[in-house]
Each structure stands twice: as structure tokens, then as C-alpha cells.
Amino acid sequence: MAGNEVETFLKSELKKKNALLFVLIDSEVSNLEASSKLAKDVEKIGASAILVGGSSATDQIEMAQVVKGIKKGIKIPIILFPGNITGVVPDADAILFSSLMNSENPYFITQAQALGAPSVLKFGLEPLPTAYLVIGDGTSAWFIGSARGIPFEKPKIAAAYALAAQFLGMRFVYLEAGSGAKTNVTPEMVKTVRHAFNGFLIVGGGIRDVKTAQSLVKAGADALVIGTFLEKGGSIKKLEEISKAIQRSK
Ligand SMILES: CC(C)=CCC/C(C)=C/CC/C(C)=C/CC/C(C)=C/COP(=O)(O)OP(=O)(O)O
């Protein structure tokens, strides 16, 4: 059984850096060569982890190859970000073992977890118990996960879910506006959730500039996830600016 090395690493990074940058690599979008290069580049500019996943990434073989290929070139952890049981593959360091708490389909709350858990054990992946909360609507994660999206302007509802997650023993909360979302989670929602939840707070979806990133970190985010910005050709230099800015923002 895997230990808690990744969680310990993230917490110690957090002490040093104030807030962390996670880069999401979608194995469906980037091929192995592009993903390996991207992973090395983002490690250099201060990213603390690489997330690998996609809400429609159902090709397990492709995903396993990408994870294995990236792993060779980097020291920072690779954390799986599964949208389904097909996202559980070997050779990663950890997995966001997430429950989409505001899904209307129990499959995404407990059944995918039950089906995926034996493979997590078999592959020696460190499970990071995560409440995955989808905010707003219209994104892939919202649609595929049958989420009843928490309205952007209802921070107290998000905070109530986060508190429930804490009472259920989850140590990570992920506020997800959805990949490529037009609007990111509001700093006000992050602040309200931060107040209620004591664990590691991840925020993602639609983050692509320094100002937004800084405002979310000031509001209390521990880590920001950025994916689409790079998929759409955003520069590593700009990502570095974001990375540096969030390290100073709290
Ligand atoms: C713990 C295990 C085995 C499974 C968890 C299953 C859960 C909770 C799924 C939640 C629903 C879901 C579809 C989440 C997607 C998360 C994800 C990887 C998002 C990033 O991918 P996108 O970039 O949105 O995907 P596309 O590229 O397909 O738009």
C-alpha cells in the first residue's frame, strides 16, 4: 500500500511557496512527446505537480503510456485526475480519489470509486481523498458527471459541501468551474469555502491570467489547476509569471 509521500510533499511545498501550481495534461489532447516536454518545462518554472486526466479520456492504454513517458523526465509528482475508472493507470504517484459530491448520479459519488479502488491498491497509487465540487454548468465535467452545478453566486452552498467533505474525512476539496470555463470560480466563493474547510483547497477551471490567479490565492486557494491555457498555445513564460505571482500572493 502506498504511503502518504505525495500529500506530505504537497504540504511542505505549500509551507515554502504559499500556493501551488498544478498543470493538467489531457492525454487525449497532447501526445506522449508533447506531454513529456510540457511536463519538464512546467517543472522548471515551479509547478508542484502534474495532473493527468480528462473527462472524456477513456483510452486507458494511451493514458498509461503518457503517464509512464512523462514520469522519466520529472521529479515532481504525477497525480491522476480520473473522470472515470479508465483514468486509473499504473506508474503515477498518486490519484485524486475524488467523489463528485454534487452529482445527481450515484455512479460519480461512490460507484466509480468502488470499481476503481482495487486498481488503485494494485498499482500502489497514493489516494488523495477529494471532494470534487462542480460549480456552474455547461462544461464537460458538469455534463459527463451529471452534476447539479453549484451556482457561482452561491458560495455558502459550496462551503456547506466542503464542510460535509471535512466531516466525511476528506482532506482535499477541488472547486471546479470546468475545463475551459468562461468564468472561473469567484474569489468570494473560495473565501467562504476556505473559512469552512480546514484541508487542502484546489481551485481550477478557466484560470489564464495573473490577476485572476492572484485573487484566488489571496482568497485562500492552496493550489490552482491550469490546463486549457497551455492546450490553447499559452506560453510557458506567462505561466511562469502566474507561478511566481501566486507564490507571493497570500
Ligand atoms: C476515483 C475514480 C476511480 C473516479 C472518479 C470519477 C469521478 C468522481 C468523476 C467526476 C466526473 C468527471 C467527468 C470529472 C472529470 C474530471 C476531469 C479529468 C476534468 C478535466 O478534463 P476536461 O479537460 O474537462 O475534459 P475534456 O478535455 O474532455 O473536456
Ligand SMILES: O=P(O)(O)OC[C@@H](O)CO
Ligand atoms: O482547463 P482549465 O480551464 O485550465 O481548467 C483546469 C481544470 O480545473 C479542469 O479540470
Ligand SMILES: [Mg+2]
Ligand atoms: Mg481537457
